[in-house]
Amino acid sequence: MLDQIAGISRVRMLYLQLLYRCNFSCKHCFHGELLKDAGQFSLDEASGILDHFREVYKLEAVTLLGGEPLLYPYIDDVCSHAKHLGLRVEICTNGHRGYHSALEAIAPQLDKLRISLDGLKPSHDAIRKRGSFDGAMEMIDLAVTLEIATGATMTVTEHNLNDVVPLARLLQDHGVTELKLHALRLVGNAAANPSLEVSDPARYRTLHQQISDAGLSISILYDSDLSQESAGERCSNLVADGWLDRIESDPRGGLTVSCKAVGRDVNAFRWDKARHEILYEPRANDEFATRIPDVIYESTKAS
Template sequence: MISEVTGIRRIRMLYLQLLYRCNFECLHCFHGQRLQHADAFTADEAINLLALMRDQYGTEAVTLLGGEPFVYRDLTQVVQYAKRDLGLRVEICTNGYRIERRLTEIAPDLDLLRVSLEGIGSTNDHIRKFGSYRSALSALEIAQRLGVRAGATMTVTSRNIEEVLPLARVLQGYGVEQLKLHCLRPVGNAAAHPELLITDPAAYTRLRGRLDAADLEIEVIVDEDLSEGGASDACLPDGGPVEIERIEADPRGALTMSCKAVGKDSHAFWYDKLADHIDHRPSPTDELTLAVPDVVYARV
């Protein structure tokens, strides 16, 4: 259905939100009140969607997230099927809180563990949860010991922009290969915390300058919206791309192609879990009608 409507024939990666439930209530979380919702994929539904995406759209990788994917009961089953049966590259994005036992279970089938951090020590813990910084570093230590490649993500806010470079240096010491920096989008919990927004776009230019001069070993990938001019407006025009980088499935089955549309209920496509089929459900506010731009990333 996606190819018929948009002309897109290949989608490289599926971001699969397995469930809304989480053991954190981060100040910037785009899910907001949905963290309290019970919607989730069953293991069979998740496996069916993975197989559909591989067979119909040539999907070669999956990032499992939530909520918190490590509280998902059938995580091991989904990871093993994605890797062993479908041959997908498997990543997990996690808060890294007390995941040691389950990480050890899935390590042989995991290509990348990506841990979310929002700064160093108390800066991170204020946004996420008390004790979460030390727990995340412990998870990275275990990943290193298990031979699992590790990355990290950080949402840049007014509270932590000065700690991007110090955090990158800390992560290098834990064998982390890559730090991905996101722009804060005022949806979900972040809508209730406008103090986290950066009001001086020149702060992004200063940040990029510090990163360029730092000569880091870790690769830093930066959302182009973290710049004074913002990212270019590129999305899904008529006659647009035949291949895109990603699509995200939320726990209800809503599918979103633009990171900037995630959390805004602007999806044009749904995965019907019972029928194992993707439906086009257009609306006046969907991402295709509004031509919501995708997120562009650059390597520093």
């Protein structure tokens, strides 16, 4: 179906949102009210979408998301099935202290763990939950002890932009190899917290200079909307010859191609969880009709 309608014949990465439910309600979360939704993939449904994308679209990797994926009751089974299919398995978690045993159980199946960190302790706890920064750092230390490759993700806001470099230094001291920076999208909870948006994008130029001057060994991957210059309307998702870099599936089955469209309910494709097939359901405002560009990720290192 993706091939017939959108010319997509291969997909590198599936971002699989296993459930909406989360133990946090972060001020910038794109899910918003859906965090209260009980919807989730059953084990059969999760296995089915992995099987389909592996067989039909030569899927190479899956990133397991939520909500909070370590709350998902079949997380170990999904990880095992993904590895059985030969997929690279990543997971992105808020790193709560209560998930240590869950991480230990799936450690042998994980290729990378990503911890969500939104700045140093004051910034992070203000946007997430008191004590969550310390819990996330403890999870990082556990992951490194378990010899799991570990990265961190950070949504850049008006209040934590100056935390990027000191956080990167702290993370590299704890054995983290990559920090991934996301631009804030005003959807979900963020729509109710517009003060989080960076008021002067020119500050990104200062950020890049700070990174360049810092002499960091940690790799920094950033959303090009955080670039010193506007990313414009470029779209890197369709790589070449029908290759799609990534596609995201939500617990209701929505399949979204552009990361900038996630959380906006503008998907044109849907995964039918019962029939295990992709359906095409075009709308006047879907991501293809309105040509929503995708996020472009770039890397920067100290010179």
